[in-house]
Amino acid sequence: MEVLETTQPAPAAVGAVTAPATSPVRQFITCTLADAEYGIDIMAVREIKGWAETTALPHAPSWIRGVINLRGIIVPIVDLRDRFGQGTTTPTPMHVVVIIQTGARTAGLMVDAVSDIIAISPGDIRPVPEMGVEAPENLLAGLVPLDRGMVALVSLDQLLNFPADVAIAASQLPNA
Amino acid sequence: MNFDHLRATYFEESAELLESAYEQLAALAEGRADAETVHALFRAIHSVKGGGGAFGFDRLVALAHVMETLLDLLRDGALEFNAGLITLLLRGTDLLADMLSAERAGEVLPEGEEAELAAALAQAAAVSAGTAHAPVAVGQVAAETVSGWLIRFRPHPAMFRNANEPLLLVRELRRLGAVSAVADLSGLPALSQLEPEDAYVAWSFTLEGPVPRAKVEEVFEFVIDDCDLAIEPIAADDAASDVDADVSIEGPQVAVAAAVPPGAMSRSEAPVVQSVRVDVGKVDRLVNLVGELVINQAMLVQLGSQLPPDLCPGLIGGLETLSQHLRELQEGVMAIRTQPVRSVFARMPRLVRELSAQLGKEVRLVITGEATEIDKTVVEQLADPLIHLLRNALDHGIEPPDVREAAGKPRQGTVHLSAEQRSSRIVIEISDDGRGIDRSRVLTRARERGLIAPDAVLSDAETDELIFLPSFSTAATVSAVSGRGVGMDVVRRNINALGGRIAVESRFGSGSRFLLSLPLTLAVMDGLVVTVGAEALILPISAIVESLRPPAADIHALPGRGAVLSIRGGYVPLLPLHERLGIPGAVNDPARAIVVIVETDHVGRLGLVVDDLVGQQQVVVKSLETNYGPIDGIGGATILGNGRVALIMDIPGLAAGASATSPAPQAAPQSAAALH
16 A cells, blocks of 8 residues: 555656646657657558659649559559648659558558657647638647657548549639 | 448448349239249348348348238238238338448448338238138148148259358248158268269158148248258148158159149249359459550550561461450350340339329339340439439420320320440430420520520520520529439439430420440540541541541631631531640641541530541540549540550530630530531
């Protein structure tokens, strides 16, 4: 009993700093685009593979790099840098594609590199401040301050919400 | 195995049972019934009722019960089939089907003809009880005077696995009268060889009391396919000794079963269809896997061709054999997905029956080729177009009886629905002997609506094609039956979406004929691989007419509407694929490119401009929509031998998009003419 009483407060104290003890810790894979670091929920990640040539899709927004054959499934590849409005990535064999699955939909995210796996308690996640009208859709789910800098958590549901509407809207634009 | 799952299975099975009931009724109506027909009909209704009871569908059970009572009398020969009875039973089956679909959708079917129909059925049964009883007594003297039955019951080994339980049968029998049972253990193997789930024991039951044979048969209704059953009457005086005699020859019981009179055994010899109920998802997984194999094999062949031919000749030979086996495997797996068109054809007689009553017309529907098999997806999507075409035939095609008579035709009109396989396509034909297409009226309406120039001269075939135009409404003949705002253009679009085509032939005064040509499967197709810029694209072979490298002199630019290609005296609009799809780095000058002439029902001929032709190959169609979304002009994707994804063109989509962006080149007559 004595032992228990002395040891128990310790983790509780840590929990108080990071998060309420009831909240589960979530893991994120972090990947880099230039100097910025982004977090992807590890539960959605299916695999990580090297960059391979894609087949372009007509009338698609520029951030859809096209589709690849993932063991017989046709999977669209999103250029994450372009998706965030930071210009199109020039692919090299060093680039990495993170295959994710949300709901019934599978897609690949093209990033510069995958760097780390971090465990984050929900209490550590800070809301994304309002950025005014200029900001693209709500592609970020939150911000996490770390010692080495900030990690922006990607909202996968928003990100994979392309489709029919985007494709049709794009097809009505004059061809470049 | 939760309750919902059971419910779903019940609905599925009931739909099949009712389908079989319709078939039996059709056989009865056409006089090609045999002894088994009535039994099969009874079993179908009985099974629907049994399951319905378990789920508490009381109204359904009540209706099925009166139908069963009537069928019971018919089965015993206490009542003769006649047209009136068949109509009653058909209406009953219709109503059962309605009740089932209402239950399935969680709706409550309004109380309607139910009570009246049940009363009519009950009355038909009651009539027999009074008047038709005499022949029964004559025909089945034995049945009426027997003091009991000797029932020899030998389960097949697999009976338990079908969830049948002999004890329940004995209890059921006991409700009919006093039962004594003698077990025959001669089939029991040594303990070491005993399969715990097999049935080994046979029984002889003696049932005492003047019970009708039908009642006894009913007890064994559900095990009839899983056992050898003989039911013999016991005459009043020798009831006891008969049983004793049988018991005394206990040993060679098998011989006794074999010696049973053939008539008594016939019920258990009903043809057993060897089939397995498989989840479509499982089959689709197989189809996908085989598709993967085909792609893998293409990759291997491509790699193999890079080796020096003398390096390993065995490898090349092996790859060729692999290709052959794969093609067979693929055909075999695809065949699992196919289904007879019967399942959709079977709904049509009811439609015709109800419609002709509603329209006051006399119509006979003749169905042939319902065993023709086609991909399940195609079958499912065939129903709407067929219903529409049949409605049209009945409403606009077949004339009222008096008009027909005046025109020297039989009062009863005939609609013929047929299906047959022609190489890799299925051709479905709907023809009627009605009034045919009134071309002068079609032309008048087309001119009114500005679909054709006032002075245009169209051939008969071109005129008939006009009815497929989207804006060709049949407003003048709108009715509750076919004028629902759904035109022939929708039918054509649905058929096109299935990779099919529809055409019409008509002779004014003597009828119309609609021909639907559909692919056997949607999962694999023959494609032409072409390149545009750096991309490889697939064009469906079925849409391709020809390909050519046109001389520059034959290409004429039209201001504001692209270019046309002059070919054999006509003009075909050109659609450069790289412009349509936004592909960079393609050949810009059509005279240096290749033109593939394609043809669609909708827009007629179109010249697709591509860089080069690569070759023809079978491709496995993959969905883009699963992970991305639909793309205008793209029908799907496939994976080439090098592992890259190639997009499959949707020709009608390409054509529609093209005519939407540039003013349509004299749409109607031009496209109609191009079809021929």
